[in-house]
Amino acid sequence: xxxxxxxxxxxxxxxxxxxxxxxxxxxxxxxxxxxxxxxxxxxxxxxxxxxxxxxxxxxxxxxxxxxxxxxxxxxxxxxxxxxxxxxxxxxxxxxxxxxxxxxxxxxxxxxxxxxxxxxxxxxxxxxxxxxxxxxxxxxxxxxxxxxxxxxxxxxxxxxxxxxxxxxxxxxxxxxxxxxxxxxxxxxxxxxxxxxxxxxxxxxxxxxxxxxxxxxxxxxxxxxxxxxxxxxxxxxxxxxxxxxxxxxxxxxxxxxxxxxxxxxxxxxxxxxxxxxxxxxxxxxxxxxxxxxxxxxxxxxxxxxxxxxxxxxxxxxxxxxxxxxxxxxxxxxxxxxxxxxxxxxxxxxxxxxxxxxxxxxxxxxxxxxxxxxxxxxxxxxxxxxxxxxxxxxxxxxxxxxxxxxxxxx
Amino acid sequence: xxxxxxxxxxxxxxxxxxxxxxxxxxxxxxxxxxxxxxxxxxxxxxxxxxxxxxxxxxxxxxxxxxxxxxxxxxxxxxxxxxxxxxxxxxxxxxxxxxxxxxxxxxxxxxxxxxxxxxxxxxxxxxxxxxxxxxxxxxxxxxxxxxxxxxxxxxxxxxxxxxxxxxxxxxxxxxxxxxxxxxxxxxxxxxxxxxxxxxxxxxxxxxxxxxxxxxxxxxxxxxxxxxxxxxxxxxxxxxxxxxxxxxxxxxxxxxxxxxxxxxxxxxxxxxxxxxxxxxxxxxxxxxxxxxxxxxxxxxxxxxxxxxxxxxxxxxxxxxxxxxxxxxxxxxxxxxxxxxxxxxxxxxxxxxxxxxxxxxxxxxx
Ligand SMILES: Cc1cc2nc3c(=O)[nH]c(=O)nc-3n(C[C@H](O)[C@H](O)[C@H](O)COP(=O)(O)OP(=O)(O)OC[C@H]3O[C@@H](n4cnc5c(N)ncnc54)[C@H](O)[C@@H]3O)c2cc1C
Numbered sequence: 054x055x056x057x058x059x060x061x062x063x064x065x066x067x068x069x070x071x072x073x074x075x076x077x078x079x080x081x082x083x084x085x086x087x088x089x090x091x092x093x094x095x096x097x098x099x100x101x102x103x104x105x106x107x108x109x110x111x112x113x114x115x116x117x118x119x120x121x122x123x124x125x126x127x128x129x130x131x132x133x134x135x136x137x138x139x140x141x142x143x144x145x146x147x148x149x150x151x152x153x154x155x156x157x158x159x160x161x162x163x164x165x166x167x168x169x170x171x172x173x174x175x176x177x178x179x180x181x182x183x184x185x186x187x188x189x190x191x192x193x194x195x196x197x198x199x200x201x202x203x204x205x206x207x208x209x210x211x212x213x214x215x216x217x218x219x220x221x222x223x224x225x226x227x228x229x230x231x232x233x234x235x236x237x238x239x240x241x242x243x244x245x246x247x248x249x250x251x252x253x254x255x256x257x258x259x260x261x262x263x264x265x266x267x268x269x270x271x272x273x274x275x276x277x278x279x280x281x282x283x284x285x286x287x288x289x290x291x292x293x294x295x296x297x298x299x300x301x302x303x304x305x306x307x308x309x310x311x312x313x314x315x316x317x318x319x320x321x322x323x324x325x326x327x328x329x330x331x332x333x334x335x336x337x338x339x340x341x342x343x344x345x346x347x348x349x350x351x352x353x354x355x356x357x358x359x360x361x362x363x364x365x366x367x368x369x370x371x372x373x374x375x376x377x378x379x380x381x382x383x384x385x386x387x388x389x390x391x392x393x394x395x396x397x398x399x400x401x402x403x404x405x406x407x408x409x410x411x412x413x414x415x416x417x418x419x420x421x422x423x424x425x426x427x428x429x430x431x432x433x434x435x436x437x438x439x440x441x442x443x444x445x446x447x448x449x450x451x452x453x454x455x456x457x458x459x460x
Numbered sequence: 461x462x463x464x465x466x467x468x469x470x471x472x473x474x475x476x477x478x479x480x481x482x483x484x485x486x487x488x489x490x491x492x493x494x495x496x497x498x499x500x501x502x503x504x505x506x507x508x509x510x511x512x513x514x515x516x517x518x519x520x521x522x523x524x525x526x527x528x529x530x531x532x533x534x535x536x537x538x539x540x541x542x543x544x545x546x547x548x549x550x551x552x553x554x555x556x557x558x559x560x561x562x563x564x565x566x567x568x569x570x571x572x573x574x575x576x577x578x579x580x581x582x583x584x585x586x587x588x589x590x591x592x593x594x595x596x597x598x599x600x601x602x603x604x605x606x607x608x609x610x611x612x613x614x615x616x617x618x619x620x621x622x623x624x625x626x627x628x629x630x631x632x633x634x635x636x637x638x639x640x641x642x643x644x645x646x647x648x649x650x651x652x653x654x655x656x657x658x659x660x661x662x663x664x665x666x667x668x669x670x671x672x673x674x675x676x677x678x679x680x681x682x683x684x685x686x687x688x689x690x691x692x693x694x695x696x697x698x699x700x701x702x703x704x705x706x707x708x709x710x711x712x713x714x715x716x717x718x719x720x721x722x723x724x725x726x727x728x729x730x731x732x733x734x735x736x737x738x739x740x741x742x743x744x745x746x747x748x749x750x751x752x753x754x755x756x757x758x759x760x761x762x763x764x765x766x767x768x769x770x771x772x773x774x775x776x777x778x779x780x781x782x783x784x785x786x787x788x789x790x791x792x793x794x795x796x797x798x799x800x801x802x803x804x805x806x807x808x809x810x811x812x813x814x815x816x817x818x819x820x821x822x823x
Contacts, residue, residue, distance in 0.1 A: 054462060054463060054464060054465060054466065054469075054529060054737065054740070054741050055461065055462050055463075055741070055745070056461060056463060056738065056741050056745075056746070057461065057745075058461060059461070059462075062461065126461065315815070318812070318815065333812075336805060339808055339809060339812055340804060340805055340808040342808075342812065343755075343759060343807070343808030343809070343811040343812050344759055344763065344804075344808065346756065346811055346812070346815075347735065347755070347756040347757075347759035347760045347763075347811060348731060348760065350735055350738070350752075350753075350756040350760075351730075351731030351732060351734050351735045351756070351760050352731060352734075353734075354463065354734035354735060354737060354738045355730055355731055355733075355734040357461060357463040357734070358463050358464060358734055358737070360461065360463070361461065361462055361463045361464045362464075364461075364462075365464075372730070375726070375727045375730055375731075378723075378727055379727050379731060430716070430720065432723075433716075433719065433720040433723040433724070434716070434719060434720075434723075436723040436726055436727065437713075437719035437720065437722055437723045437726075438719070440723075440726055441695075441699050441719075441722055441723070441726060442699070442703075443699060443702070443703065443713045443714070443718075443719050443722070444703070444710070444711055444713055444714035445714075446714075446716075447710075447714065
């Protein structure tokens with residue numbers, strides 16, 4: 054066991070660090086400043102271009118497709134070093150490289166790989182994910198947006214339906230889309246997967262106002278949207294396999310959220326307790342933060358074990374969901390606790406108290422972590438079933454043709 | 461980075477688990493309790509024969525000279541079997557205290573005997589309610605006076621390393637007129653505790669002072685491995701029972717209330733295991749990181765075993781409350797492990813005190 058880098062890893066890390074020191078600061082986002090989405094998107098693109106020019110984009114993708122053909126561990130090292138800067142990564146880039154490219158690489162044909170992979174790594178194309186629907190979130194295979202072949206013999210598909218919670222759909226160039234093409238078979242079997250140009254006629258995105266006040270996600274309406282068959286990924290009716298690839302990539306990508314406790318310790322230490330000390334002198338507070346800190350460390354080292362598995366060619370499967378399940382609740386709990394420490398000033402801080410503002414934002418944001426990318430309950434099912442081998446959920450819809458389902 | 465046990469360490473763990481599965485089935489634990497036994501002596505001999513007792517004792521003193529992670533996989537197996545042996549007392553604490561703080565003569569006299577299992581040691585630190593590591597016992601002119609209580613495994617121990625006034629250690633042979641041992645009513649029936657009264661007992665000072673922190677940090681890492689072993693055993697016991705038990709026309713384990721509970725136990729156990737690995741690695745390779753690593757491992761070990769022991773009994777329902785079912789062994793052991801070497805509050809303080817940045821330290 055060695056927690057340190059091997060010699061080769063250390064050399065790679067040093068190389069990454071040097072390059073980042075020279076290039077990343079100019080792209081950093083100002084701390085705490087809110088900027089228009091479009092500006093953030095432009096900055097995201099610019100950072101992608103910089104990465105590509107420096108040879109740091111798509112580290113694990115084959116060289117022939119514009120990547121560097123390296124192993125997973127190098128990608129992790131680079132992500133760790135890159136994570137030290139406050140860069141405009143976000144979904145602009147992560148849905149593209151983290152979800153769209155893996156599914157194109159695995160299920161696409163040569164032409165599609167050539168068309169999309171390098172262009173995405175270069176920052177020329179950004180992506181959104183058009184999966185969730187009003188009645189299909191955790192139960193993704195329950196989706197109703199449908200596609201039928203055009204009756205003009207072109208082979209094109211005509212799509213109608215509605216997607217929801219599509220992050221950044223109003224700003225991105227392309228979407229990965231899953232739709233129903235055969236309602237006469239059980240729900241997982243009649244799905245087909247596409248990539249879709251977001252500028253196609255008939256696609257309309259409407260921003261949704263979020264509890265944070267921002268509008269990063271949308272309702273996306275698809276009305277008679279024409280998609281050429283060349284934009285289909287994988288075979289007709291095989292869309293579920295593509296979705297699984299996307300969700301697996303997403304889960305492995307969502308690493309342990311490291312931040313959280315240390316700033317909160319400082320926050321508690323900067324809050325007077327009214328008896329001449331600080332809130333961090335309180336035994337009960339100390340204990341709650343210490344336990345959260347121990348959990349955070351456990352998440353980080355568990356992630357290190359998963360990376361070791363990946364670097365040995367093993368697939369962590371449902372183990373990958375454990376870290377997200379743990380940190381999302383921890384993050385919510387500790388930010389809630391921190392707000393409480395400040396008493397009334399925590400819910401109504403004086404102007405300029407950015408520390409409290411950050412804690413408030415994180416407390417709100419923590420709710421997303423428990424829902425998006427696999428909700429807590431869904432992750433628990435997966436851990437129980439796939440890690441512990443317990444029985445699957447009772448299903449009323451398993452062998453029933455989709456069109457015969459109620460609801 | 462290679463954050464996994466080596467193949468040799470995995471093999472060592474398998475050997476230990478196989479031996480324990482063979483020698484200490486749950487019926488054996490019931491027999492030990494019914495007979496009022498202090499420990500499982502044949503198991504101790506077998507552990508000695510396999511070389512496990514000397515695993516982390518230096519080669520020049522009759523051990524194998526292995527490291528904290530090797531010891532950890534053995535501890536995990538012992539925790540998993542809920543074994544009734546004084547491994548923590550004699551090896552993790554006693555022998556290690558002598559190695560860290562003993563004189564050359566003390567090491568030469570005792571380590572080989574501890575490695576072979578010929579002698580048993582314990583570490584006497586508590587003095588009733590109050591500070592965990594108490595220093596009310598006095599060593600003066602080679603005589604020890606005062607009381608330690610409770611002390612694990614003191615009924616079978618030949619020697620005790622005693623935490624004394626000034627924070628140093630004294631080495632005392634327990635079979636002598638100045639030592640009175642009184643058995644206490646121990647919650648974990650398979651880990652008897654004693655009160656020891658020293659009345660002018662002959663004792664030797666140990667020259668190493670300031671070694672307490674290192675000793676208990678290392679022991680905390682081993683306690684975390686023990687807890688992880690116990691938690692995983694509870695998790696599997698609960699899972700297996702839930703799969704077998706038919707209820708409302710289907711396996712109990714098909715209900716989410718049960719699945720989700722066990723998923724949470726599984727997560728807590730894996731996080732604790734990860735912290736234990738890091739603690740073991742730090743103890744061997746990065747001593748500066750040990751204080752924070754040990755405290756985190758200890759806290760998450762307490763947490764996962766508590767969840768696992770309680771929910772295991774709960775999943776079993778009424779049968780879980782019987783002596784015939786096996787849940788109670790872990791349920792009692794868990795409370796013992798939760799407080800030995802300092803409880804949650806003690807380790808929470810140590811974890812925050814080990815954080816960089818002085819502002820988080822206690823006033
Ligand atoms: C900020 C944000 C960004 C998002 N971005 C995107 C995006 O870009 N593209 C996209 O396609 N989607 C996106 N999503 C959608 C996200 O994937 C879904 O919200 C998520 O899958 C949950 O689905 P749902 O909201 O329909 O909730 P539901 O599935 O209705 O779940 C509601 C509650 O029921 C629980 N539940 C569900 N099934 C079970 C079960 N079997 N047993 C017990 N409990 C259960 C859930 O855990 C949850 O607590 C985003 C969501 C958020 C919040």
